[in-house]
Amino acid sequence: QIGIEVRKDADFSTWYTQVLKRSEMLEYYEEVSGCYIIRPLAYNIWQEIQNFLDASIKEMGVENTYFPMFVSQRQLEREKDHVEGFAPEVAWVTKAGSSEMENPIAIRPTSETVMYPYFAKWIRTHRDLPLKVNQWCNVVRWEFKKPQPFIRTREFLWQEGHTAHFTQEEADIEVRDILELYRKVYEDLLAVPVIKGVKSEKEKFAGGLYTTTIEGFIPTTGRGIQAATSHCLGQNFSKMFDILIEDPNAPAGSDGKNAKKLYVWQNSWGLTTRSIGVMVMIHGDDKGLVLPPQVAQIQVIVIPCGLTVKISEEKKRSVEKKVNEVVEELKSAGIRAKSDLRDTYTPGYKFNHWELRGVPLRLEIGPRDLTNQQVLSSRRDTSAKEPIPLADLTTHVSAILKTIQKDMFEKAKKIYDDHRKIVLKWEDFVPSLDDKNLVLVPWCEQEKCEDAIKERSSRSNVEQEPEDDKAPSMGAKSLCIPFEQPQNPPILEGETTCIACDAFAKRYALFGRSY
Ligand SMILES: O=C1CCCN[C@@H]1CCCn1cnc2cc(F)c(Cl)cc2c1=O
Numbered sequence: 001q002i003g004i005e006v007r008k009d010a011d012f013s014t015w016y017t018q019v020l021k022r023s024e025m026l027e028y029y030e031e032v033s034g035c036y037i038i039r040p041l042a043y044n045i046w047q048e049i050q051n052f053l054d055a056s057i058k059e060m061g062v063e064n065t066y067f068p069m070f071v072s073q074r075q076l077e078r079e080k081d082h083v084e085g086f087a088p089e090v091a092w093v094t095k096a097g098s099s100e101m102e103n104p105i106a107i108r109p110t111s112e113t114v115m116y117p118y119f120a121k122w123i124r125t126h127r128d129l130p131l132k133v134n135q136w137c138n139v140v141r142w143e144f145k146k147p148q149p150f151i152r153t154r155e156f157l158w159q160e161g162h163t164a165h166f167t168q169e170e171a172d173i174e175v176r177d178i179l180e181l182y183r184k185v186y187e188d189l190l191a192v193p194v195i196k197g198v199k200s201e202k203e204k205f206a207g208g209l210y211t212t213t214i215e216g217f218i219p220t221t222g223r224g225i226q227a228a229t230s231h232c233l234g235q236n237f238s239k240m241f242d243i244l245i246e247d248p249n250a251p252a253g254s255d256g257k258n259a260k261k262l263y264v265w266q267n268s269w270g271l272t273t274r275s276i277g278v279m280v281m282i283h284g285d286d287k288g289l290v291l292p293p294q295v296a297q298i299q300v301i302v303i304p305c306g307l308t309v310k311i312s313e314e315k316k317r318s319v320e321k322k323v324n325e326v327v328e329e330l331k332s333a334g335i336r337a338k339s340d341l342r343d344t345y346t347p348g349y350k351f352n353h354w355e356l357r358g359v360p361l362r363l364e365i366g367p368r369d370l371t372n373q374q375v376l377s378s379r380r381d382t383s384a385k386e387p388i389p390l391a392d393l394t395t396h397v398s399a400i401l402k403t404i405q406k407d408m409f410e411k412a413k414k415i416y417d418d419h420r421k422i423v424l425k426w427e428d429f430v431p432s433l434d435d436k437n438l439v440l441v442p443w444c445e446q447e448k449c450e451d452a453i454k455e456r457s458s459r460s461n462v463e464q465e466p467e468d469d470k471a472p473s474m475g476a477k478s479l480c481i482p483f484e485q486p487q488n489p490p491i492l493e494g495e496t497t498c499i500a501c502d503a504f505a506k507r508y509a510l511f512g513r514s515y
């Protein structure tokens with residue numbers, strides 16, 4: 001295997017593909033476009049995410065479950081308006097063997113219509129609430145936009161949580177609790193900064209009441225990316241699927257029969273394997289993958305050095321013995337350490353091998369280090385080298401790993417913060433996007449204005465031709481209305497006008513080109 005042949009800034013999509021393939025995170029699945037093989041290194045990251053998320057939702061009283069991956073056309077189309085927009089991406093099973101099926105069956109693109117007929121069956125009284133279930137599964141959406149590994153694939157892995165509540169308040173609280181969990185997955189595990197906000201009416205899940213979201217940023221392309229969503233469905237789906245309870249507070253009807261009925265309040269929330277792709281895009285460099293220690297399968301690689309032909313066999317053995325001792329000591333401290341004792345490769349070759357695979361920290365041990373009772377550490381994220389005394393080695397190493405995790409996040413956060421520009425005049429809007437920024441603008445929140453902004457910011461509408469054909473011709477979308485609103489300058493109600501029309505602005509909205 002060779003290293004990465006292109007620079008990240010020069011040819012991002014080739015860089016991304018090479019990093020994923022040559023670090024052995026992923027393999028292309030030639031048979032079906034838009035599908036990929038998730039190899040152990042990447043699958044391990046998904047498992048770290050699952051471990052964290054699963055433990056957290058269980059603490060919230062969510063139980064894991066599993067529903068069939070097939071849904072009938074009748075069921076799928078019960079939620080008419082939300083399906084029609086998605087119809088082109090539904091995958092259908094139409095044949096069994098050589099015989100056509102009477103009624104084609106859809107492969108789940110999401111499970112609302114699979115689950116909710118049974119929620120109606122199981123939820124009868126308020127004592128059956130709250131119902132909180134989750135499933136870890138795959139879903140299929142036959143997208144036609146250009147597929148990209150992890151970012152946009154026709155099959156992906158996710159978890160989908162579906163809950164039912166007695167009151168809107170309870171549902172609202174859970175929506176935000178889950179969004180905070182999603183933020184921690186990205187920021188604390190993947191070292192990826194995200195912005196929390198609410199989606200515009202145009203961008204929200206059409207079947208729901210409102211959508212909250214965490215939005216990421218890919219500096220190399222200056223594009224925003226939806227990282228995860230937590231929706232309040234209101235009573236839309238409970239009205240459609242007749243998920244009702246008797247009102248416990250209403251006096252029982254005289255005949256007890258026509259007691260008042262209430263529709264339950266529902267949420268649904270999901271985080272997908274797209275998270276892995278976002279992490280690679282943000283942290284990777286020209287030497288390959290850079291893994292945050294929290295999700296690195298190998299956190300420390302220990303490599304013997306200086307074992308030239310000149311040194312004695314017994315010296316060589318003592319260095320290798322020390323390497324094994326160091327690995328064992330680190331593992332006993334809960335650090336995921338491995339040695340690379342392959343004597344058919346030079347240290348230099350091994351350095352490249354493990355740098356390509358994103359191992360956060362390397363320890364080099366040579367004959368001199370034995371004499372000086374030290375090892376030489378080398379950080380993958382900054383290439384900083386630092387000798388570490390063999391005495392209390394694990395204390396030093398775990399401190400460095402914690403520092404790497406924090407530094408990776410802080411570095412990415414500073415870049416994200418520097419690339420969210422407050423824009424108050426329309427003439428600065430497109431130039432800011434072309435400078436690979438997202439923009440925070442006073443906005444009226446009208447859908448027609450959103451459409452106009454997308455139109456007016458798509459490159460084909462601006463005079464200068466894109467210098468390179470790769471320049472995005474796409475317009476800006478509203479990514480979210482951030483919960484944390486800029487205060488300087490504040491939006492003055494009934495005074496500050498919208499960036500793109502002469503209506504009054506309501507709040508700052510985050511706009512940008514996006515995935
Ligand atoms: O985003 C989540 C989190 C987890 C549970 N679901 C929601 C909403 C999913 C929206 N959505 C997204 N994509 C879809 C694609 C489709 F083909 C069809 Cl039929 C429906 C949908 C669709 O409803």
Ligand SMILES: [Mg+2]
Pocket residue numbers: 141
């Ligand atoms: Mg979609």
